[in-house]
Amino acid sequence: MAGDDPFIHHLALCETDQIGPRSRVWAFAHLLPGARVGADCNICDGVFVEGDVTIGDRVTVKSGVQLWDGVRLADDVFVGPNATFTNDRFPRSGQHLDSYPTTLVEKGASLGANCTVLPGLRIGRYAMVGAGAVVTKDVPPNAIVVGNPARIVGYVGAAHASVGATDASVAAEATEAHGEAVASGDLGVGSVRVIELPSFEDMRGSLTVADLGTHVPFPVRRFFLVYGVPGREVRGEHAHRTCHQFLVCLHGSVHLLVDDGTQRADVELSSPSIGVYVPPLVWGSQFNYSPDAVLGVFASHPYDNDDYLRTYEEFIAALEG
Numbered sequence: 001m002a003g004d005d006p007f008i009h010h011l012a013l014c015e016t017d018q019i020g021p022r023s024r025v026w027a028f029a030h031l032l033p034g035a036r037v038g039a040d041c042n043i044c045d046g047v048f049v050e051g052d053v054t055i056g057d058r059v060t061v062k063s064g065v066q067l068w069d070g071v072r073l074a075d076d077v078f079v080g081p082n083a084t085f086t087n088d089r090f091p092r093s094g095q096h097l098d099s100y101p102t103t104l105v106e107k108g109a110s111l112g113a114n115c116t117v118l119p120g121l122r123i124g125r126y127a128m129v130g131a132g133a134v135v136t137k138d139v140p141p142n143a144i145v146v147g148n149p150a151r152i153v154g155y156v157g158a159a160h161a162s163v164g165a166t167d168a169s170v171a172a173e174a175t176e177a178h179g180e181a182v183a184s185g186d187l188g189v190g191s192v193r194v195i196e197l198p199s200f201e202d203m204r205g206s207l208t209v210a211d212l213g214t215h216v217p218f219p220v221r222r223f224f225l226v227y228g229v230p231g232r233e234v235r236g237e238h239a240h241r242t243c244h245q246f247l248v249c250l251h252g253s254v255h256l257l258v259d260d261g262t263q264r265a266d267v268e269l270s271s272p273s274i275g276v277y278v279p280p281l282v283w284g285s286q287f288n289y290s291p292d293a294v295l296g297v298f299a300s301h302p303y304d305n306d307d308y309l310r311t312y313e314e315f316i317a318a319l320e321g
Contacts, residue, residue: 006037020057035067038075052100062113070100070119077105080113080131087119106141115150124312126156140237140285141312142264151232152287155257158266159188187267190260191279197248199273208273210248212298217277218244222299225250229289236285239309241318244300245284248275252293259283261319269295283315 004021008014011027019025020039027045034051037043041055044063052069055061059073064082067073071085087100101120105111109123112131123129124141134148144154154160185194197215200207212220226235236257247256253270260282267276268288278284286295301307309315 016051056107068100070102072102072104074105074107074109074125076108078110079105080111080115082114083111084114084116086117089119109139128156140234142259149232152234155259155264155266158257158259158264160266160268187258187265187276189258189263189265190282191277192258192260192265192282193277194267195246195275195277197273197275210275215275216246216298218246218300220246220298220300222302224297224299226286226295226297227293229293233289234285234287235289235295237310238285239283239315239318240280240301241307241309242280242301243304243307244280245278246275246298247278247286248272248296250294250296252290253288254286254290254293254295255288257283257285257287261316281315281319283309283312 006019006021006023006025008019008025009027012025013030014025015033016031016035018036020037020041022039023037023041023043025031025043029043029045029047031037031049032051035049035053037055038057038059040057041059043061046063047061048066050067050069053067053071055073056075056077058075059077061067061079062081065079066085068085068087070087073079085103087103088097103117103119103121105123106125108126111117111123111129112133114131115129115133115135117123117135121135122138123135124139124143126142127139128144129135129139129150130144130146133146133150135145136149139145139150142156143152144156145151146153187193195215198209210216229235247269249269250272253268256267256269256276258265258267258278269276309318
């Protein structure tokens with residue numbers, strides 16, 4: 001290996017000449033003709049790569065991984081030991097597809113050891129797939145997923161705030177990645193804030209009041225409810241260009257992710273006396289619904305499909321534009 005030349009171990013079988021500068025291919029790795037590997041990659045012992053595979057720059061592929069036709073790894077991806085990709089949902093011996101679905105692992109995502117990824121899925125940028133997880137659906141950007149089938153348990157870099165009926169303030173404990181705790185009422189994500197609604201209790205029961213225009217800080221044009229959501233499903237996953245929203249969990253509990261493109265927080269809502277104001281140009285999703293969860297949403301605008309930013313890439317572009 002001289003200068004920027006790639007290093008190919010003498011026990012590797014490298015049948016492609018598309019290996020980027022400073023990349024390393026170690027012993028017993030086998031790369032078929034047509035496979036493309038970017039710069040500064042580390043392809044470890046015993047990796048197998050088919051011809052219709054693209055690997056970006058600064059990618060690490062640990063031992064025991066097979067990358068089948070249709071797999072695309074973007075820059076800075078980490079693939080842990082024995083992570084398994086698939087490219088045929090209904091495989092039969094001796095039968096081959098005319099073309100294979102594209103499985104895309106976006107920039108900076110990490111796949112834990114022994115996880116399994118079904119064909120044709122998209123693992124969002126900087127997502128984290130836990131060891132042994134079985135990924136059956138697309139993973140949103142920055143999401144942390146675990147289990148079989150994989151489900152979202154949090155978001156990378158999101159401070160966690162638990163907001164319950166017995167504590168109206170935001171009792172927050174930051175994740176190590178975020179670095180500091182969240183202040184009461186202020187999540188540190190754009191102008192998103194937690195709003196405590198007046199609540200009254202006596203022997204006859206409980207009453208919570210929301211004055212529109214005061215506690216809900218915008219004129220309300222629409223109200224809708226989300227309920228009966230299977231606990232593993234994710235709702236939202238979009239931002240609005242102009243619409244303001246106010247979310248309150250009327251029954252049960254639900255997690256709310258808010259993300260301004262730089263900072264993010266994961267709020268657990270479990271009290272009808274607490275709401276979260278979400279302004280435009282904040283990415284939001286809801287996950288980990290309890291079986292009895294009922295989420296109420298006040299909106300400043302009637303439904304308008306053109307107001308939605310439905311992919312994280314669109315959202316980031318809107319922030320930059």
